[in-house]
Amino acid sequence: MxxxxxxxxxxxxxxxxxxxxxxxxxxxxxxxxxxxxxxxxxxxxxxxxxxxxxxxxxxxxxxxxxxxxxxxxxxxxxxxxxxxxxxxxxxxxxxxxxxxxxxxxxxxxxxxxxxxxxxxxxxxxxxxxxxxxxxxxxxxxxxxxxxxxxxxxxxxxxxxxxxxxxxxxxxxxxxxxxxxxxxxxxxxxxxxxxxxxxxxxxxxxxxxxxxxxxxxxxxxxxxxxxxxxxxxxxxxxxxxxxxxxxxxxxxxxxxxxxxxxxxxxxxxxxxxxxxxxxxxxxxxxxxxxxxxxxxxxxxxxxxxxxxxxxxxxxxxxxxxxxxxxxxxxxxxxxxxxxxxxxxxxxxxxxxxxGEEDLENDVVVFDEYGPVRMIRNREWKYIHRYPFGPHELYNLKDDPDERENLIDKEEYREKLQEMRMRLERWFVKYVNPEIDGAREPVFGAGQKGLAGVWGDGTTIYQRYHSDLIFTCDNLLKERDKNERVNKVN
CATH class of the missing domain: 3.40.720.10 (Alkaline Phosphatase, subunit A)
Structure with missing residues (x-):
């Protein structure tokens, strides 16, 4: 053998x-x-x-x-x-x-x-x-x-x-x-x-x-x-x-x-x-x-x-x-x-x-606590929970990430597309009990097991046990808020 x-x-x-x-x-x-x-x-x-x-x-x-x-x-x-x-x-x-x-x-x-x-x-x-x-x-x-x-x-x-x-x-x-x-x-x-x-x-x-x-x-x-x-x-x-x-x-x-x-x-x-x-x-x-x-x-x-x-x-x-x-x-x-x-x-x-299908829509994701990223060949979107600031870059035209397009109205559709894909992907793979977006991650070092809060319950369980939304619910909530804002 x-x-x-x-x-x-x-x-x-x-x-x-x-x-x-x-x-x-x-x-x-x-x-x-x-x-x-x-x-x-x-x-x-x-x-x-x-x-x-x-x-x-x-x-x-x-x-x-x-x-x-x-x-x-x-x-x-x-x-x-x-x-x-x-x-x-x-x-x-x-x-x-x-x-x-x-x-x-x-x-x-x-x-x-x-x-x-x-x-x-x-x-x-x-x-x-x-x-x-x-x-x-x-x-x-x-x-x-x-x-x-x-x-x-x-x-x-x-x-x-x-x-x-x-x-x-x-x-x-x-x-x-x-x-x-x-x-x-x-x-x-x-x-x-x-x-x-x-x-x-x-x-x-x-x-x-x-x-x-x-x-x-x-x-x-x-x-x-x-x-x-x-x-x-x-x-x-x-x-x-x-x-x-x-x-x-x-x-x-x-x-x-x-x-x-x-x-x-x-x-x-x-x-x-x-x-x-x-x-x-x-x-x-x-x-x-x-x-x-x-x-x-x-x-x-x-x-x-x-x-x-x-x-x-x-x-x-x-x-x-x-x-x-x-x-x-x-x-x-x-x-x-x-x-x-x-x-x-x-x-x-x-x-x-050695052959790649460069026409295929390949996407990669990163996370660092409350900061998450989605990137394909031309676009990168960075979302910071809960309040931002967020970033959107056109990497084809701006490979050095100099111009944040997040507030540009002409890129609103691209922003929504990237945000939706990011949220769906993380909902698919995240374990809610150790969800980094809900952990106190500031870049200063982790001092124990994720989620542990003294009595053994997790931060997520303590504050979010009744707020476990699916991705579709999150998107519906966001779209509802956007419609209200337009009316107002």
Whole structure:
């Protein structure tokens, strides 16, 4: 019987889609990731499910949106030491493990109880928190907390390679999650090797716009001088190049062991990142209210499998991290039926043929607490519960999202269409007890299980138990109010 395909899943932290050479960035040094794209497929329009780390990661692995899995914000490390946030839920890793895969995680987990091996993993080298210093990082190695003296990017790579060397000798297929903390802050020179920073010593970082601060920005990462801006960007770009060198080591090890052709490689980031874009240094919680700019929600995604996926393809259609679970499981021939409907669809056929139906109306959705987004190829609508402000962009004419058309009468019909589609979709998939639109999510961190309010009842149950509207009821109520307003 033929051995199943091995999988290496590489996940970076806070990496904007704009930050690789293969995506057109002229400043970054990323030859190995660019080569991975040349030998595989690069996704031009791939989206996270939530523009902040913990909910985005939970969605990647469960295939569920935050209002299905209950992780709505980044997890406050002071409150999640013993809570296993995905307990009782299936991840694709758990399914792979149940189907004979040997599974390893090296790097950032940030989904609770990092001390305990969980979700089908057999080996576990995991960051205690969600991030921190790149040297002396607090890491759990198979349950034992240690301080890692190495540069954490290098240590994450090395542990992964050790696993590959052992797993390659076994009959079972393997799955490796390489979860880098890079290029997440901190970016100071004390956190990164001098040889990486020196690569950008004279770089002006023209790929990162210098704009006035966004009026909604809630934090600054520097005082505003050009010198400080350049220092921050050296750290950010140097951290990406560190990951690139790690990817080179992994690919070379797979080639050395003669198993590159047997291994599917997936590279992506948990969420996007603005490094000056729109006057923000941050992601979805870099503003108040929370934002859904392209730089926050789009992520670089590359998939490669030597002699199985044709190289050099650039896919233009829209895909989401909630498509990852069904795609991986179909690709390796593992059957799985979710206990409840999942929003994602496998794109295996596109990987096999490289052909897309660009005439098909593809739509992706994001949520971050009370902020929800619907996007197709030409239009994006952002709705903020309960009172706004809302946004509508024509991305075909305004790809940089400069002109909010929400109040333009000529786009009223388009606004109603997008709003109706958004509301219907979320009504279909949301678990009302952990509905993010009714949770107190402000971007400041989640401190416990979703919905819990002291006595165990949920915020939703306490305030909305008698107000569970279907989507049609919501739309009828809105249309009624609009008619009344016109009369008045």
């Amino acid at each position: 033929k051995k199943k395909t091995n999988i290496v899943f590489i996940l970076t932290d806070d990496q904007g889609y704009w930050s690789l050479g293969s995506y057109g960035n002229k400043d970054i040094i990323s030859p190995n990731l660019d080569k991975l794209a040349e030998n595989g497929v690069r996704f031009e329009n791939f989206f996270c499910v939530s523009p902040v780390c913990s909910p985005a990661r939970a969605s990647i692995f469960t295939g569920r949106i935050p209002s299905q899995h209950g992780v709505h914000d980044w997890l406050d490390e002071h409150h999640n030491d013993t809570v296993e946030y995905l307990k009782g839920q299936d991840t694709f890793v758990k399914v792979l493990s149940e189907n004979g895969y040997n599974c390893c995680l090296s790097g950032k987990w940030h989904l609770g109880n990092s001390a305990e091996i969980q979700q089908g993993f057999d080996q576990w080298y995991v960051h205690e928190k969600g991030g921190g210093p790149y040297y002396n990082a607090p890491m759990y190695k198979d349950g034992v907390l240690t301080k890692e003296p190495k540069y954490i990017t290098e240590a994450t790579t090395d542990y992964g390679i050790e696993f590959i060397e052992k797993a390659a000798k076994e009959d079972a297929p393997f799955y490796l999650s390489l979860h880098y903390t890079a290029p997440h802050a901190p970016w100071g020179e004390e956190h990164h090797p001098k040889e990486l920073l020196d690569l950008y010593k004279d770089c002006k970082f023209e790929s990162c716009p210098r704009e006035d601060y966004h009026p909604w920005k809630i934090r600054e990462t520097f005082e505003g001088t050009e010198e400080e801006r350049l220092a921050i960007l050296r750290g950010y770009f140097g951290a990406i190049t560190g990951v690139d060198l790690g990817v080179k080591k992994v690919v070379e090890k797979l080639e050395e062991l003669g198993i590159l052709e047997d291994t599917l490689i997936i590279f992506t980031s948990d969420n996007g990142m603005s490094m000056g874009h729109h006057g923000i240094f941050g992601k979805g919680n870099g503003t108040s209210p929370l934002n859904m700019y392209e730089s926050s929600v789009k992520v670089p995604t590359i998939i490669s499998h030597k002699n199985h996926i044709s190289g050099g393809k650039v896919l233009e259609s829209l895909y989401s991290h909630y498509d990852i679970l069904p795609t991986i499981l179909e690709y390796v021939g593992v059957e799985y039926t979710a206990p409840k409907p999942l929003p994602g669809k496998s794109f295996c056929n596109v990987l096999a043929t």
